[in-house]
Amino acid sequence: MLAVQKTESRVNTPLLAWTSAFVLEEATMDETHREFVDLLNRVAAASEDDLPASLDEFVKHTEEHFGQEERWMQEFAFPPAHCHQGEHANVLEVIREVRRRVADGQVQLGRTLTDALAEWFPQHAGSMDAVLAMYMKQIGYVPGGDNSAAIAAAAAAMAAQAAPGCSPGADACGHDAPVENTQS
Numbered sequence: 001m002l003a004v005q006k007t008e009s010r011v012n013t014p015l016l017a018w019t020s021a022f023v024l025e026e027a028t029m030d031e032t033h034r035e036f037v038d039l040l041n042r043v044a045a046a047s048e049d050d051l052p053a054s055l056d057e058f059v060k061h062t063e064e065h066f067g068q069e070e071r072w073m074q075e076f077a078f079p080p081a082h083c084h085q086g087e088h089a090n091v092l093e094v095i096r097e098v099r100r101r102v103a104d105g106q107v108q109l110g111r112t113l114t115d116a117l118a119e120w121f122p123q124h125a126g127s128m129d130a131v132l133a134m135y136m137k138q139i140g141y142v143p144g145g146d147n148s149a150a151i152a153a154a155a156a157a158m159a160a161q162a163a164p165g166c167s168p169g170a171d172a173c174g175h176d177a178p179v180e181n182t183q184s
């Protein structure tokens, strides 16, 4: 009976409620993050039977979500990109592993995963994604737009060493921050 009540409360109350604190004022990123939170809540509320399909949808969306940010960072050679990508890669690896284990019958890991991601997302959005969104605004990069001026601005900022570095993540992510000026 308690278990039933717990399941119902998960359905009625989202695991992670959207809050204005998640809004980074970069329209495409904010929309993707809203979708991420919605899908995470759907996985958290899924019945045992629905869990595999909801996890598949979540994995696909997360691959696209992370891939989108990584394409942007590559486009304007964002100095802390390697830290950000590294964190994405670690999180995706865990999600995919949980998906495999759920397929093997370890369905309780779905709950463990969603609880962990509900803690991880506010941190990641408030740090790495916030810095990325701020930099995009600073250089005038708009996803899907003509960004030649923004990319030139980013290259100029990097040449002047005004671009944000990987600190304090440089040591934490285990890489040196490669800041190379490819402009000659």
Ligand SMILES: [Fe+2]
Residues within 6 Å of the ligand: 033, 065, 069, 125, 129
């Ligand atoms: Fe993100």
Ligand SMILES: [Fe+2]
Residues within 6 Å of the ligand: 066, 069, 084, 088, 124, 128, 129
């Ligand atoms: Fe990110």
